[in-house]
Amino acid sequence: MSALSRRRVAAALAAIGLCLCLTAPSAAAQGSLTGVEPIDPARAFAASALSIEIGYTTTDQRGAPAQASGALYLPRGLPPAGGWPLVVWAHGTVGIGDSCAPSRRPQSDRNSTYFNRILDSGYAVLAPDYQGLGAPGQFSYYNTAVEGASILDAVAAVRTAPVPLSSAWAVIGQSEGAHAAMSAASLYAESGGRAAAGLRGVIATGLRTDPPRSLREMFRRDSTGSANQVAYAAYFLAALRELHPERVAPYLSDFGRDYVESATTRCLSELVSAAGGLRPEALVADPDNPTPTFESDIAELTGYRDDNLPTDISLGYGTADIDVPPTTTDSYATTLQDLNPRIHVTLDRYPGQDHSGAFIASLPNALAFLRTHLR
Template identity: 35%
Template sequence: MLATSLAPAAHASTGAFTAASTAAPGTVVSVSPLPAPLWLPGTGSAHRVTYVSTDSSGKRALSSGAMFTPKGKAPRGGWPVVSWTHGTVGIGDSCAPSTAGRSERDITYLTTWMARGYAIVSSDYIGLGTPGVHPYLDGRTAAHSAADMVRAARHVDKSLARKWVAIGQSQGGHAALFTAATAPKYAPDLDFRGAVATGPPSNLESIVSLAGPYIPNIPLPDLTAYTAYILAGLRAARPGLNLDRYLTPLGKQVVKDAENLCYDPMVKRTEGIGIGQLLNRSLFDATFFTNLRGIMEVPLTGYTRPFYIGQGMVDTTVPIPLTLKLVAALKARSVNFTFKAYPGADHSGTMAASLPDTTKFVAALFAH
């Protein structure tokens, strides 16, 4: 049953943002029906929700997202919940999936999960469609958004169960790993069972910090776009860092543009621009590295629930050596997780390639 809207849909208003500073995480600020063209196949009801969450510094902030309940009658105890953490779409407000829609890849993938009897909730993440700049790859902020999306969705629709998992790809895979490490303590009122992360970026803080004006122009068209998003996200997450001191005039403009341009336009914006052209000095700097590491470094401890990492062996966006380094570090600490590499799968292809394994993995998480 749909709960009553707790506030008008002016989620980006100053009043709503002020109210968020004192409200509990997961508090619903506004709810409205999701337009039919944005529904997933097999959806019985769908809504867009604006809700309160917490950033990585512990401050309240607004997030938004979409929720999809399957057709039919909920099973006893309610629909088990998949909190989908999406991949890179950009960090401008117009990029938020709950209003901009989703790629065919993501629609096909999420439809597979819904067809198996899961409700799907999906945060846009803090700052993506709500006040402020989205702190891209700030793992704890994204994890909080994912957990609080479940809280908010359960306020809206009482047919959703307490038990949930996080599933994410790319940026969302990074978020899913942070969720696996933090959700039981952050949201003890929910029943978190575990996570699935495909193509999750890791160890990037060490790679990015090696950049400087000496970096040659590498012929990967999206590399500069991703770097600009990382720099813009770092500034949003750590406003006390003087990021401009590391940037050329061109770099300042590109990073500013990254705050507004969605992924495809951002890749076009950075065509022919190398990472080195953005920077006026080396990022191999203690201040820069400490700040970047503080938001991006995937936790190696704190996991109390099982999780799954899927990695494409021909992934050029998140190269497998970075993931293998993460896997080795987790194994050295006796963390309970499953890892599988998929021959022939690129970054996007890992999602479909891993489904026969991950659907069984998640079913087992919900079996008890």
């Protein structure tokens, strides 16, 4: 960012009472805003009138105080009475290294198309990186506690800034972000929302509905699916290894040890390329049993209560999805509705759409959902 652009952003921030500063998280309570920085326009959404990177406090995978980062995008024009309604963007898999943090990278064409429409529709967009991405510590991939706290604490943090935001918010998640959105909703129900009160809806596309089972299937020698799956598998193994090294490291292949280590720094596309076409089975000594405690460890990492959800849920998937095959999504939607009779669970299928394509295809339904839930 040029010095002139930085001065202009600084002036805009000053106009709403924010400074270009960052304080140590140890001095701030969980869910506190610890600083803001301007975002280079090359990394922002074109429809955003003001784009700022935020620092805030949350907790890591061991429940210890930690710093997190994210971005806040404000729409053009004056806010409505009561402030702009807030849409939280729970991003999908990008990697687990700091350089992979979405706030530090240019927006993809897909995400730009989607969120420019959201911003043009009058919603502010908050995009947490998840703790450990772009901040100290290793991101614990698909960790329910980390993802959920990262979202709720980001909402609480931006509310302490003098930005005109409504008390109502919704979360939109794709792929890993769908899991993060569901994790946040479950944690919200358990905590009562607290400083992040006002959750009005969850939109989740490409949700992995049964991680222990689907991931075991992904490792099998006869498994099929996208080339991305070897990277997904490595990120999962890196998260399990970080939490329980003795349960993972001895069961990796020679290739797997190197590849899982490289997964801690390489972002998705680079990591997939480095696999040279190998499948998840190449990462472990026994593809039929990746580790002796694989399913229980994945359940511990990714599990959330889904019988206490506090708000309406909109699920969606592409029928041609080979990244996260939706083999159990229909039945899961039925189960969610049965477990949560006080809310409304909807399911949208997008014929012929793959994992990413379903996200764009879901935009009209997402806008309709937001109009009814963020009045």
